[in-house]
Amino acid sequence: MQALRLVNTEDLIHDEWLEYRKQGIGGSDVAAIVGLSRFKSAYSVYLDKIGELPPLEDNPKMKAGRVLEPVIADWFTEETGIRTQEQKFIFQHPEHKFMLANIDRWIPGENAGLEIKNTSEYCRDDWFEGNTEIIPTEYQLQANHYMAVLNAEKWYVAVLIGGWDFQWRIIERDESLIKNLILIEQDFWESHVQMRVPPSVGSKDTDLINNTYPYSRPESTEISEAYYDHVKRLLDTKVAYNASKEAYEDAKNKIKMLMGDNELAYWQGEKFCSWKSNRAGNRVFKIIGGI
Known part of the structure; x- marks a missing residue:
């Protein structure tokens, strides 16, 4: 069944585009929902x-993604010989209208699309x-969402790492995953x-919750027995957090004593941690590597 063109x-100006995105779930939303x-x-x-x-303010990282998107698309074509096409539409699943797709590129003749990513050297792993070679879980979910909406057979992912290392991958259509995504997205919508x-909120929602409730009022709330697990978990994790924090400080101070006034420490020939003075004259301790 062919996708609808919403x-x-x-x-479209940017604000209008954002309003249309609110009419359903897009590929970049899927990993968060699950x-x-x-x-x-x-x-x-x-x-x-x-x-x-x-509102999310525009920033240099977002601008870099927009500027480099056509460059990475051309790079993909040069490396693979596969031609791509822009599709200036928001697509909609023909049956599940809450499923939307705003794709980077379409691959004519292959019933496939291309997702374009630009990332830093720190994200090489x-x-x-x-x-x-692996593909981040978020992008596997995003690609299968797009394949569901456009009834595609596969999806390519092209990524530029650190501004110089071009990589590309193929994600094959996963029918079982798509069926589960449809159910989860439908329930969410x-x-x-x-x-x-x-x-339910989680650890990533601190700023959002604080923005939602920026001021207190002189009232109280009674937490019912139905939320016993939440209360117990809060108390248990507070105890564990305090113990972990104390253990971390203990271990860190032992390493600091070994370092003395040196700013770098090596473990088995690799950089392990640093304890450098900053411009304010304070030494900042950082773990660089692991065991």
């Missing part, structure tokens, strides 16, 4: 869809496990977004 994006995103939470997606997420019931 809107032509060529002449709890597998390193960058955002299901709660942030929920706030975005109901129009209550604080996201794409390699030793010498083995119908049970949370449409019903205005926020999903």
